Amino acid sequence: MRWLGLMVLMVCASPLVATAQTGVNLPPSEPYVPRLGDIMNAAQSRHMKLWFAGKSANWDLAAYELRQLKASLVEAASLYQGIPVTNVTTMAQPVQSVNDAIEAKDGKKFAKAYGELTIGCNGCHQSIGRGFIVMRAPDVSPFSDQQFAPQGKP
Numbered sequence: 001m002r003w004l005g006l007m008v009l010m011v012c013a014s015p016l017v018a019t020a021q022t023g024v025n026l027p028p029s030e031p032y033v034p035r036l037g038d039i040m041n042a043a044q045s046r047h048m049k050l051w052f053a054g055k056s057a058n059w060d061l062a063a064y065e066l067r068q069l070k071a072s073l074v075e076a077a078s079l080y081q082g083i084p085v086t087n088v089t090t091m092a093q094p095v096q097s098v099n100d101a102i103e104a105k106d107g108k109k110f111a112k113a114y115g116e117l118t119i120g121c122n123g124c125h126q127s128i129g130r131g132f133i134v135m136r137a138p139d140v141s142p143f144s145d146q147q148f149a150p151q152g153k154p
C-alpha cells in the first residue's frame with residue numbers, strides 16, 4: 001500500500017532528474033539518510049521556487065521545480081515509515097493538477113492547483129502533530145540571486 005502510494009506520486013518522474021543524478025556513489029554500508037526536517041526544508045525551497053516560476057510564466061523552470069518537490073515528498077515517505085501513506089497519496093492529485101497547469105501554460109489554473117497542493121502540505125502536517133507548520137503561497141522571493149522570469153525577459 002505504501003509503495004502503491006509512492007508509485008502514484010512517482011508517475012511521470014523525469015528522465016532529466018535521473019540523468020542529473022547518475023554517478024552518485026554512496027558506500028552501501030553507510031547510506032546517508034537526510035533528516036526529515038531537512039528534506040522538508042528542501043521541499044519548502046522548491047515549493048517557493050515553483051510559485052515564483054509559475055507566476056513568471058517560466059514553465060520550464062516550474063516543471064523542474066515540481067519534479068524536485070515531488071522527489072522530496074517521495075524521499076520523505078520512503079525513508080520515514082511513520083508518515084501516514086494516505087497523506088502522501090493525497091498529494092498525487094494536486095501534484096498532477098499543477099503539472100497539467102504547467103503543461104497548459106495556464107497561470108490561473110496554476111495558482112488554483114498550487115493552492116490545493118499547499119492544502120495537501122498542511123493536511124499532512126496537521127495529521128502528524130505538526131499543525132503549527134503552516135505553508136502558504138509566498139509573497140516576495142527570498143531567492144534574489146535566482147532569476148525566475150524566462151531568459152530574455154526582465
Ligand code: HEC
Pocket residue numbers: 036037038040041043044047069073077083084087088091117118120121122124125128130133135
Ligand atoms: C506526508 C506528510 C507530509 C507532507 C505531504 C508534507 N510534509 Fe512537511 N513535514 C512533515 C513532517 C512530519 C514534518 C516535521 C518533521 C520533523 O518533525 O522533523 C514536516 C516539516 C515541514 C517543515 C518544517 C521544516 C523545518 O525544519 O523548519 C516545512 C517547511 C515543511 N514541512 C514544508 C512542506 C511543504 C512545502 C509541503 C508540501 C509541498 C510539505 N511539507 C508536505 C510531513 C509532511
